[in-house]
Amino acid sequence: MKEIKVGLIGFGTVGQGLADVLFSQRERLVRRTGMSIKLAGIADHGTLELPERFKDIPLTQDGMQLINDPDIDIIVELIGGIEPAKTLVMQAIAAGKHVVTANKALLSQEGSDIFAAAARQGVEVGFEASVGGGIPVIKVLKEGLVANKILSIMGIMNGTANYILTRMTDEGIAFDEVLKDAQQLGFAEADPTYDIEGIDTAHKLAILMTIAYGTPITHKDIATEGISQIEPMDIELAREFGCRIKLLAISRNHGDHVEARVHPTMVPQDHLLASINGAFNAIHFCGDTVGNILMYGLGAGSIPTGSAVAADVVDIARNINCGSIGRVPALSYLPDQMQARRITPMDELYGPYYFRCTVLDQPGVLAKISGILSKYDISIESVIQKGRKKVGAVPLVIVTHSARESAVSAALAEISGLDSVTAPIVKIRILEAE
């Protein structure tokens, strides 16, 4: 029986998940592929001893040992971050190894170098696990939806942020409190910045856009806002408007230019994305032939992510076995068919908005604010004023019809300058009906 040898660099959460998946599914993979997929070596800086069930697998501190091992066919990089991951991946490619990685930060920032090197060397780069954890979203985009122009991408791509928003929504408690609890429960990392500030989501959106549109995108192209400013009051008000607040990645394909943004979004309750709760992810595409399609599942976690990494390993093993390396281009379009496209500046976008202003409860304040909005051609759909106070400030909430982002920014700057506005204005974009 043909044996495919895998070298695993990085034995953290996902690395251990992959080892467990390859171990538990060993027999199944033989029954499905006719091959034995063997974990032939593990490299990890901090691991001095492997768990009992992996005792037979050689352990090293040095990833280069696996890269230089002529018997190893596939290197799996699961250390995360930019360095030393990039160096190891580039070395593996230079050594003629196929590479599988779950490293969204690396791919969304350094992907062009990596994919160019892999194309030159004629090796595969698998990255299913970089987006949506166990959900096979990359395979669906590259193969299942091959006969589609992707018109839009929308999704909840960070389980930590969605977990926090879900608990804020269900329990009415504040962001900081939920975050602390999530950290204790292991749903958020000690440094949660990437997750809660939308950066991780932007990494993932950059990868999806690149393969969906055949357009190289880095996460730096994506306007990104996180959820740390969301207050329970906004969640409650969203509910009154029939919406839930979700951290969404949104991209639309306008042909010569493409939208790309990550921000908290009010999602109408009857939209499927509003029903995605807890640590789950969901990714929605609109294709010009398939129409609307959504995939839902666990976007993180050791074993689910291991499932996706293992699927990449099997795909490459099949190509090795059949002599069909390069059967599907890594980025879904042939390298010479990738097309750069302009990213639509946020200022040019249109959509409905929710503002929450904190204003003195005085006559004439609403008239002033609505006057400013009108001056910038922003029309109001509804207004809610909460509570009445003789002294001090009250929230004034405005939902607009579709307006241009540049006009909204200018109007809010002017409104912020009013004496009767006593705190920064909270602005949340509302998801437009398709």
Next chain:
Amino acid sequence: MKEIKVGLIGFGTVGQGLADVLFSQRERLVRRTGMSIKLAGIADHGTLELPERFKDIPLTQDGMQLINDPDIDIIVELIGGIEPAKTLVMQAIAAGKHVVTANKALLSQEGSDIFAAAARQGVEVGFEASVGGGIPVIKVLKEGLVANKILSIMGIMNGTANYILTRMTDEGIAFDEVLKDAQQLGFAEADPTYDIEGIDTAHKLAILMTIAYGTPITHKDIATEGISQIEPMDIELAREFGCRIKLLAISRNHGDHVEARVHPTMVPQDHLLASINGAFNAIHFCGDTVGNILMYGLGAGSIPTGSAVAADVVDIARNINCGSIGRVPALSYLPDQMQARRITPMDELYGPYYFRCTVLDQPGVLAKISGILSKYDISIESVIQKGRKKVGAVPLVIVTHSARESAVSAALAEISGLDSVTAPIVKIRILEAE
């Protein structure tokens, strides 16, 4: 540039969809595959002339002309039904052609002959479009979830039935009325039996089970009930219990035996499947490594289904181009690794139930009925009795805790025999929390 020639047999709704998809995506497919995928011939009994945009494609009345054409690489069968589809598919395989089909009736009934012949001839059989329309659910099962034991399959797999139930739920109108309207609007066929009686759903579940478990299943193995007996009253009562009624395919993998059934089911409102409305489909898997995963999209329609057929054509074209025919086994497990398994008889299943009895409004009726349930070890979760009438019958609704199907059948037979029960009892299974 390499050219792959496709012969299309059947120029109905889906056939025209495929032709349109290959036409509109021609350039995109070149940019993604480096190949030209050419529709080289169309065979259709009833078509005397092709639309203008397909004028250059040779048209014949006789599918065998395409099968016998040595230039054609892939035969796409989109005529539906068992014959002449089976003969044509078998002839195509015998002629060494690869085959793509969307024919769920054919595959769920005659699949074993077809796949055995294809394996002998070393040709591919693609059938993505047979389940879930445009949703690439077959690819996900065969490849994306390759490192998973599939523990359960659950889904809404028939758009017509879901459209009817959705309108009954939203508008409170009767089955017959919605069906008539759906037929006028083109959402239901003139003979809707397969759709509304669950047979089409059973075909699809048989295909999914076969590849998910590596166990040959035909739709005859699947206990099937349709939705034509559902009344608005049951939908309204379901709502009171926090549920929606959906026509679900349900299968659970118990190792040595597997559950398989299609029936109207009360789905708790917070389950994602309860939110799938109109003509959409959604298919939910639980895998032992990936956990819960769901795919949602249009389960029918000319162009969406064409998207799935085209994806199969591209997959095979890639295998032709790379010399990697047979890269992924047609049924996801190698032919000699398929394992027959016992189908769990319905009588052995457990779950909660909803009954609606029509009873005379007399003292002691509930005592008699609950006495019978208790005798069969069926415990009641809640009871609703609607209205009060001096003369005539009233509905008495009972929701049970998990009970054995055989006990439920016996109890309902006994209850039906009571003088105070004046109409057949309506029984609807309730989806159990996982």
